[in-house]
Amino acid sequence: MRMLLVNAGPIAHMASGVPIRGHITDESEYIHKAGLGILVNDYIIERIDQTEALLAEFSDAEIVDLEGRAVIPGLVDSHTHLLWAGDRSREITWKQSGLSYKEIADRGGGISATVMPTRESSNEALAKLGLNRMAKSLRNGTTHLEVKSGYGLDTQSELRLLSVAESIAKVEGMPSLDLTWLGAHAAPPELSLDAYVEVLLSEQLPKITEQGYARSADVFCEPGWFSVEQSEEILKQSRKNGLDLRMHIDEFTDGGGGDLASELKVQTADHAHYSNDNARHAMNDSGVNTAFLPGTPYTMGDKFPPFDYCLENEILWSIASDFNPNCQTLSLPFIGSILVQRNDISPISALAACTVNSAATTPHPSGLAHGSIVEGSIANLNVLDSPWLESWCLKPGHSPFKATILEGQMIYH
Ligand code: NIG
Ligand code: FE
Numbered sequence: 001m002r003m004l005l006v007n008a009g010p011i012a013h014m015a016s017g018v019p020i021r022g023h024i025t026d027e028s029e030y031i032h033k034a035g036l037g038i039l040v041n042d043y044i045i046e047r048i049d050q051t052e053a054l055l056a057e058f059s060d061a062e063i064v065d066l067e068g069r070a071v072i073p074g075l076v077d078s079h080t081h082l083l084w085a086g087d088r089s090r091e092i093t094w095k096q097s098g099l100s101y102k103e104i105a106d107r108g109g110g111i112s113a114t115v116m117p118t119r120e121s122s123n124e125a126l127a128k129l130g131l132n133r134m135a136k137s138l139r140n141g142t143t144h145l146e147v148k149s150g151y152g153l154d155t156q157s158e159l160r161l162l163s164v165a166e167s168i169a170k171v172e173g174m175p176s177l178d179l180t181w182l183g184a185h186a187a188p189p190e191l192s193l194d195a196y197v198e199v200l201l202s203e204q205l206p207k208i209t210e211q212g213y214a215r216s217a218d219v220f221c222e223p224g225w226f227s228v229e230q231s232e233e234i235l236k237q238s239r240k241n242g243l244d245l246r247m248h249i250d251e252f253t254d255g256g257g258g259d260l261a262s263e264l265k266v267q268t269a270d271h272a273h274y275s276n277d278n279a280r281h282a283m284n285d286s287g288v289n290t291a292f293l294p295g296t297p298y299t300m301g302d303k304f305p306p307f308d309y310c311l312e313n314e315i316l317w318s319i320a321s322d323f324n325p326n327c328q329t330l331s332l333p334f335i336g337s338i339l340v341q342r343n344d345i346s347p348i349s350a351l352a353a354c355t356v357n358s359a360a361t362t363p364h365p366s367g368l369a370h371g372s373i374v375e376g377s378i379a380n381l382n383v384l385d386s387p388w389l390e391s392w393c394l395k396p397g398h399s400p401f402k403a404t405i406l407e408g409q410m411i412y413h
Contacts (some may be wrong), residue, residue, distance in 0.1 A: 001319050002058060003040040003332075003405075003410065004062065004064065004351065005066055005071075005104070005383075006051045006063060006064070007037070007051055007066050007070065007270055009040070009066065009069050009384075010033060010070050010071075010387075010388075011048075011070070012030060012392075013031070013074075014030050014073055014371065014372040015372040016030070016372075019352075019357040019360045021314040022311050023346065024346060024348050031348070031389065034068060036325070037053075040405065040408050042408050043378060043407040045374065047366065047375060048374070048375060049252055049262060050293060053358060054091075066224075067383055068150055069289050069385065070384040071373065071384070073371050074142070074378075074380060074405075075140075075141045075143065075333075076144045076408065077137065077197065077323075078146045078354075078359075078361050079148075079268075079320035079321065079322050080137075080320070080323040082148075082165070082323060083126055083130050084112050084117075084118045085118045085126065085324055087185070091104055091110075091326070095301070102252070110326075111186040113325075114272075115157075116189070118161070119152060119157050126160075126164045127164050129263045131174065135174065136331075137330040138174065138175050138411070140332060141382040143176070143407075144175055144176045145176075145178070146361075147165050147178070147180065148181075148185075148198065148218055149162050149165070149183065150215055150218075150220075151183035151185070153185065153186065153188035155204045156157050158204060165177060165179050165213070166179065169365075178365070179208065179214045181205075182218040182219075183204045183208065184200055184234050186220065186227075195371050196395050200234055201234065205234070209242065216245065216267065217234070217243040217245060217246070219229075219231040219235055220235050221249070221255065221257040222251055228259075228260050231377050234267065236264070239333045244267050247260070247266050249261055249272055249275065252273075256279075258275040258280065261326070262285070265286045265287060267361050268288065268290075270293060270327060272291070275290075280309075280315055281308065283315075283316075284316050289357070290315055290317045291317070291318045291361070293319070295338070298327075299328075304338070307339060307396075309388040318361060319336070319350065319358070320354065320358060333400050335396065336351065336354065336392060336398050337393045339393070341393075342397070348390060355371040358371065359372070364378055364380075378407060379405055380405065381405045384401060384402065385402040391396070398399065
């Protein structure tokens with residue numbers, strides 16, 4: 001059955017074939033003017049053309065009148081910690097009394113405070129949490145998410161998190177998932193960091209590889225967590241085992257993770273908040289994507305990373321939610337608002353960072369293009385409740401969307 005969307009407002013197709021670098025100065029390159037229609041055949045975008053032409057040719061399709069509403073691609077959230085249990089809300093008081101993230105971790109908060117409740121949760125409970133979160137994400141226009149393990153921190157629990165993620169990835173009507181093993185997130189409460197690195201290399205990674213659900217490996221490379229040397233060993237071994245590589249770097253301080261990211265040519269180096277300029281350029285020169293996660297400095301009360309410098313210098317970049325117990329947003333429109341309404345980035349440049357650019361690091365399981373609206377790509381799109389494309393990131397706290405088309409299925413919000 002074909003579905004024909006007619007009378008679209010402006011369509012931010014974002015099609016360029018490659019990630020978009022720098023401030024977008026000529027918006028017309030990435031936007032179709034109002035008046036077009038989009039023909040969806042099953043789960044694929046079959047044609048984009050003038051409304052009248054499509055209506056004449058495909059009068060038997062199910063017709064949906066968009067009444068001039070603007071359209072953007074399904075959003076791609078390329079960095080989430082989707083699966084965990086527990087609640088760390090009380091940490092806000094510690095934060096407000098002046099404790100740093102590291103000090104909170106050292107007194108029993110932080111990542112390890114999420115590990116015990118996660119280990120104690122049943123598969124069913126974790127799947128339910130995951131599905132609820134995916135539904136929130138979809139309500140906010142996300143059609144595909146990268147999902148990391150990392151709150152099990154022993155081999156059995158890490159395997160279990162990935163297997164729960166794999167099972168919810170198959171649920172119809174929910175965003176698709178791309179799975180990442182983040183066993184190297186922190187040392188578990190029962191082991192020293194050195195002993196845990198040994199477990200990661202000799203036991204956990206081989207079992208994760210054998211399980212086969214994770215496409216990528218990630219490491220929290222940060223002074224106080226995994227050193228550059230430990231990260232290098234884990235990442236090199238992961239690559240040998242066929243995993244793609246991602247990193248958390250320089251979240252709180254410039255710890256040298258950027259140099260390792262460029263040396264290893266990892267797919268994406270995320271946070272990159274305090275990276276020095278040389279490391280930023282080295283990463284860019286070696287094709288490493290920088291993913292900014294501004295929800296984290298927002299929840300930490302920190303300043304924001306230098307988006308403008310990176311755009312001025314045409315550094316390869318994306319943005320993502322970093323959804324985790326310390327940063328509980330699954331809304332990319334809210335992340336967009338931080339860039340646009342707090343950091344003077346244009347709405348269309350911010351949109352590139354969580355569509356075509358994030359899709360480049362986070363492939364769709366169908367193998368089809370996503371993050372852009374082109375013929376032959378997966379039919380993942382969002383209809384804004386506005387004739388203006390800019391509205392995608394101007395409603396923090398609310399979803400700006402009227403509807404989402406997920407793999408060809410219309411979902412009215
Ligand atoms: O990306 N920094 C490491 N991991 C998460 C936070 C984890 C947590 O606080 O539970 C992040 O920000
Ligand atoms: Fe993270």
